[in-house]
Amino acid sequence: MNTLLMYSVTGVGLFAIGLLGLIISSHIMRKILSINIMGVGIFMLLIAFAKQNGEIADPLPHAMVLTGIVIAAAGTALALNLMVRLYDMQQKNRGSLDDR
Amino acid sequence: MIDNLNIATLLPLIVFVPLLVALLVFLVNQEKWQKIINIGFALLQFTIVITITLLFLKANILQSQRYQIGNWGAPLGIDLVVDGFSIVMVSLTGLLTLILTLYSTAYFSESSKGVRFWPLWWLLISGLNALFVSNDAFNIYVALEIIGLAAAALVALQSTREALEAALRYLLVGLLGSLFYLMAIAILYRSHGTLDLIQIAESTDHQLPDQIAIIFITAGLLLKIALFPLHFWLPPAHANAPTPVSAILSALVVKASLYVLIKFWFEVLNESTTVDASQFIGYLGATAILYGSWKAFQATHLKVVIAYSTVAQLGYIFLLFPLSEQAANTGTFTGSASQAAIYFIVAHACAKAAMFLSAGNLILSQGSGEISQLKGIARRQPVNLFVFAIAGVSLIGLPPSAGFIAKWLLLTASIESGQWWWSIVILLGGLMAAMYIAKILHLAFTNVENNIAPHYPEDNYILDTQPQAIHWILTATAIVLALTTLALGINAEFILNMANPTLTGSTL
Numbered sequence: 001m002n003t004l005l006m007y008s009v010t011g012v013g014l015f016a017i018g019l020l021g022l023i024i025s026s027h028i029m030r031k032i033l034s035i036n037i038m039g040v041g042i043f044m045l046l047i048a049f050a051k052q053n054g055e056i057a058d059p060l061p062h063a064m065v066l067t068g069i070v071i072a073a074a075g076t077a078l079a080l081n082l083m084v085r086l087y088d089m090q091q092k093n094r095g096s097l098d099d100r
Numbered sequence: 101m102i103d104n105l106n107i108a109t110l111l112p113l114i115v116f117v118p119l120l121v122a123l124l125v126f127l128v129n130q131e132k133w134q135k136i137i138n139i140g141f142a143l144l145q146f147t148i149v150i151t152i153t154l155l156f157l158k159a160n161i162l163q164s165q166r167y168q169i170g171n172w173g174a175p176l177g178i179d180l181v182v183d184g185f186s187i188v189m190v191s192l193t194g195l196l197t198l199i200l201t202l203y204s205t206a207y208f209s210e211s212s213k214g215v216r217f218w219p220l221w222w223l224l225i226s227g228l229n230a231l232f233v234s235n236d237a238f239n240i241y242v243a244l245e246i247i248g249l250a251a252a253a254l255v256a257l258q259s260t261r262e263a264l265e266a267a268l269r270y271l272l273v274g275l276l277g278s279l280f281y282l283m284a285i286a287i288l289y290r291s292h293g294t295l296d297l298i299q300i301a302e303s304t305d306h307q308l309p310d311q312i313a314i315i316f317i318t319a320g321l322l323l324k325i326a327l328f329p330l331h332f333w334l335p336p337a338h339a340n341a342p343t344p345v346s347a348i349l350s351a352l353v354v355k356a357s358l359y360v361l362i363k364f365w366f367e368v369l370n371e372s373t374t375v376d377a378s379q380f381i382g383y384l385g386a387t388a389i390l391y392g393s394w395k396a397f398q399a400t401h402l403k404v405v406i407a408y409s410t411v412a413q414l415g416y417i418f419l420l421f422p423l424s425e426q427a428a429n430t431g432t433f434t435g436s437a438s439q440a441a442i443y444f445i446v447a448h449a450c451a452k453a454a455m456f457l458s459a460g461n462l463i464l465s466q467g468s469g470e471i472s473q474l475k476g477i478a479r480r481q482p483v484n485l486f487v488f489a490i491a492g493v494s495l496i497g498l499p500p501s502a503g504f505i506a507k508w509l510l511l512t513a514s515i516e517s518g519q520w521w522w523s524i525v526i527l528l529g530g531l532m533a534a535m536y537i538a539k540i541l542h543l544a545f546t547n548v549e550n551n552i553a554p555h556y557p558e559d560n561y562i563l564d565t566q567p568q569a570i571h572w573i574l575t576a577t578a579i580v581l582a583l584t585t586l587a588l589g590i591n592a593e594f595i596l597n598m599a600n601p602t603l604t605g606s607t608l
Contacts, residue, residue, distance in 0.1 A: 015283065022272075022276065028268065035276060035279065039279055039282075042282050045283075045286050046286050046289075049286060049290045060289075060295070064285075067238075067242060071245045074245075075245065075271065075275050079268065079272065085264055086264050086268065089261050
């Protein structure tokens, strides 16, 4: 098993694990984490592809991964923010409604 | 020659101008200056788009125009390309940006939300334009994410609990769809060594990697477009957003993902698509028409009705896949089916935007979006109800409107390609659209005075917002959109000719 194949298999595996986690977990935090794991899987795959032929690594997939990381960070930040806002709202409702 | 130069140099502007305005309105925090900046740049943006469109039509060669960012060139740099389809989408974006920006200045004039609304709004416009002119697979991913993030944040602006839940679900679904798309891009880069769409199309050889890639792209984008079984996130997101946001979500944002899907299916990877797959998508589209219309008929909130109507109307556009695939037997983006689809996108965008704006005005005036509360609104808001009715006529597909031409083209395409069974769905969908539109209009014309219910039921009901008078701009912009819908129906040739170069001078 060469290095390229190992990285690729790991990447696809991470993507699959993330997808599974996204589908089966109900907590929003877990869903956000699952999406990040899926993203990492794709980044892994791209980095593996950068080294597919020859000794010199192709810089283009590296640039794609960098951009992808920035986007993933932005998306995660927005999702976490929304989650916290929702959580606060639920706490407030719980204070006023005793039967919950 | 000069014309070509101009169109190429103008292309980056429609991406970078909104991006700069987003920064500018974020920095300039005062409402008065924000208003001037917004209206000024919306007009500038519209002028640029009109210039590009006119130059494109005048150039007469009607072929795709290319601009290389930073002069790097295709495999390494990012190229901007317009063909007929993207010109139609860019003009549509320009027109709706202008109208919806005017609407939003009035809509947010007395609300603190405006300060947070405008940067996101211009970011969304920038993302849409970037998507429509981009010829780089990864750049399209970036544009999809900009659109997804901005749109989710805009939905969350309403900051009710329902809106936040809808926004979060919308965001997660959008991220998931984009990741599927990114996976496909990784696979395509591995097998083709380039991200340029035209170069990928030239080197496609109907192999396993391409087929896996098109499966990932289709799965991811169908989720983002909300085709029938994957539509669960759309109605809450579109119904809970502020009115101008609902309008642009239904009119343009879902169409952006659709644009990418059509581009990949019929231009970039059309060797790898199969008739069976296109038939399957067609069945899903047909189900979406019937299911969406039925849910729209059952819904009790005005905005939910319109949101489910979007689910149904999107189904029509997916009939393009079986009709086009079978007709040419090669699955290229040719023939009447693709023209019908492009025209349908434009017609639905204008009608749905008009409908959301007028519905938003009715809700503002009535203080509630419940359909049962709309009784007798025809007396107080005759103009807005009229706009709603015109938009409804277009969605049903009755003669003087753009929707009629769109459905007529689809019917012709289904008969031409020998697949008459799709025409039954198209006609049935029109009938069901008539059902949910007529239900609302019927209530609107019901006389309130005969009922025991009070005119303004402040004490008996909890209202979303207090009933209030409506700024004239809110009504005027809705009227302009309704007139556009009618004008498109009368002058359909214009759009069809613009859409035509996609067929002959396509990027292939």
